[in-house]
Amino acid sequence: MLVVMLCTAGCIEKASAQQVALKTNLLYDATTTPNLGAEVGLGKKHSMQLYYGLNPWKFNTDNGKKYFKHWMLAPEYRYWFCHRFQGSFVGIHGLGGEFDAANVKLPFGMYKGLRDHRYEGWYIGGGVSYGYQWVLSRHWNFEASMGVGVVYAKYKGYECGECGRQINDGHTTYVGPTKAVLSILYMF
Secondary structure, three states, X not given: OHHHHHHHHHHOOOOOOOOEEEEEEHHHHHOOOOEEEEEEEEEOXXXXXXXXXXEOOOXXXXXXXXXXXXXXXXXXXXXXXXXOOEEEEEEEEEXXXXXXXXXXXXXHHOOHHHHOOEEEEXXXXXXXXXXXXXXXXXOEEEEEEEEEEEEEEEEEEEOOOOOOOEEEEEEEEEEEEEEEEEEEEEEO
């Protein structure tokens, strides 16, 4: 997807206008997940972005090792209501990746099995989004966006963190928020 975005950058109308942005999602950074995104303008009101995030960390706690290791790849097409890289936009996004989680307490009582067991697997999904981008200066923007959609996950469950026998395998479908973004962008 990144190769396609970079190849289409040569088809963009003005070489002098801002065509490419590098970004990081500050909310994703706050979860100790380093991430990097690139967004390419495809026309006056169109752009395409690709995000990648990787969380390889484990944390020692009183209950043993706690982790939510994962990687995620998330492409998104955007339509801008005024001009690309400023103001309101709507988007269609996808997401996919792999996870390995143990001893994690998620908000709102979601997936209570993660508190006492380890789960690993993969996921894929997509949805729609709405956002807004503020121009801070010639090279810097700030973005806020939210997305809702559906995610399908296939998993295997184990008795405990890094040990234990397999206790189940299965799949689940999640419907709800699929992205929350507060990003800082550097514009080229």
